[in-house]
Amino acid sequence: MWNHLKFRHGVHPPELKELTARIAIRRVPYPDEVVLPFRQHTGKPARPVVKPGDRVERGDALGEADGYVSTPVHASAAGTVEGIALWPHPDGSYAPAVRIAVDRYSPQAPRPRLVPDWTRLEPSEIVEAIRQAGVVGLGGAAFPTHVKLAPPKDQVVDTVLINGCECEPYLTTDHRTMVEYPERVHLGLRIMMRCLGVTRALIGIELNKPDAIEAIRRTLPPDLDVTVHGLDVKYPQGAEKMLIRALLGREVPSGKLPLHVGVVVQNVASAATIAEVFETGLPLIERIVTVTGRGVKRPANLIVPVGMKLRDLIDACGGFTADAREIVFGGPMMGLAQAHLDTPLVKGTTGVVVLAAAETKPTVSYPCIRCGHCLDSCPVFLNPQLLGQLALKERWEEMEASHLVDCMLCGCCGYTCPSNIPLPQLFALAKAALRKRPAAA
Secondary structure, eight states, X not given: OGGGSSOSSOBOOOOOOTTTXXXXXXXXXXXXXXXXXXXXXXXXXXXXXXXXXXXXXXXXXXXXXXXXXXOOEEOSSOEEEEEEEEEEOTTSSEEEEEEEEEOTTOOOOOOOXXXXXXXXXXXXXXXXXXXXXXXXXXXXXXXXXXXXXXXXXXXXOOEEEEEEOOOSSSOOHHHHHHHHOHHHHHHHHHHHHHHHTOOEEEEEEETTOHHHHHHHHHXXXXXXXXXXXXXXXXXXXXXXXXXXXXXXXXXXXXXXXGGGGTEEEEEHHHHHHHHHHHHHOOOSOEEEEEEESTTBSSOEEEEEETTBBHHHHHHHTTOBOTTEEEEEESOTTTOEEOOOTTOBOOTTOOEEEXXXXXXXXXXOOOOOOOOOHXXXXXXXXXXXXXXXXXXXTTOHHHHHHTTGGGOOOOOHHHHHOTTOOOHHHHHHHHHHHHHHHHHHO
16 A cells, blocks of 8 residues: 555655744735736636726626636735736746735725525536636646536546645645645535545645644545545655556556546645635635745745735745845746746745745756766656757757656756756746747748
């Protein structure tokens, strides 16, 4: 049994979760302004439905879904729409966003709204309510949740996996969610099982979170077939394919999705958010975020309105330390470095890591010495050394033939490379070039 609770390869970076692992979640005060990009999810950006000067309350729609793989965007604070313009986005680009001047005198009470009784709804109606609430995967990928909960009819799903691994160093968002809101995780899971028509679920949690395992086990619903499993502490244990391999022993084939092996994987924070939608009637307008690293004075786990700007979040944590050097949205393995303090947090922002000078890597790279460390670490058994050489020569098609599509940009190869070659960044560049190829043809 134990042999199934891990995967082959991967790395063991320092966990560094002690900065926030025992700090209870608290809510931050509303800032003077929130900025909400229309692109906060995988798929097509939302379509604007407000204009400058409009008054909005918490939960009002700012943009509606523009297609099936798309979700609405809602106001996270009451106030007045100042404008719609290009704004720094967490992915490094500029993207259309709504700026809302927050009403300092508003009680921030949402408009009275009908809270749907999910027990009286058909599965398709539950999925539609989740779609209208703008729920996306909160583990970082931000894939629209309603799409996962409505698989094609020819794909049989028999198991739901709840991902409580949180294998990225520093981050404790999911950890604290499980410790403080375990019943909410279970309710969200129950709702998802109803949508998918499955009777079996597993919850995987890395063994470095014993209090979370205990909280989730203690509150297990007795009427559901749900089991909790402690997993080997190894990065990237929380990746979907790794989790499925560890918990079920199933291999997701190259180019396929979890549902092709009968599985739907959801993050614990996504499960808790689904429960909130049916407890409050409110859409996804706030989330739990870890702010940590030795470059911030008061690391914390915070409930933050979506659209809060980075500078306001850092201020809420006491500001930067004197040796703060780099800011990353997400964990240090897969996160994105930020260049603007005005960049807003989006639905998929799991954490903000402020690295001090001593925590950052050198920027100088050296030639590959063919040591093979990257091959030994790749969890999907690619040849990062070969792919890296092809990327430097912009031989994108050959990279595609070498299964670049299976690379999930986990960063294991770059972490182990003694020459400090930025392999994940090269692979991301190659993927972007290949995505543009049909449009340029």
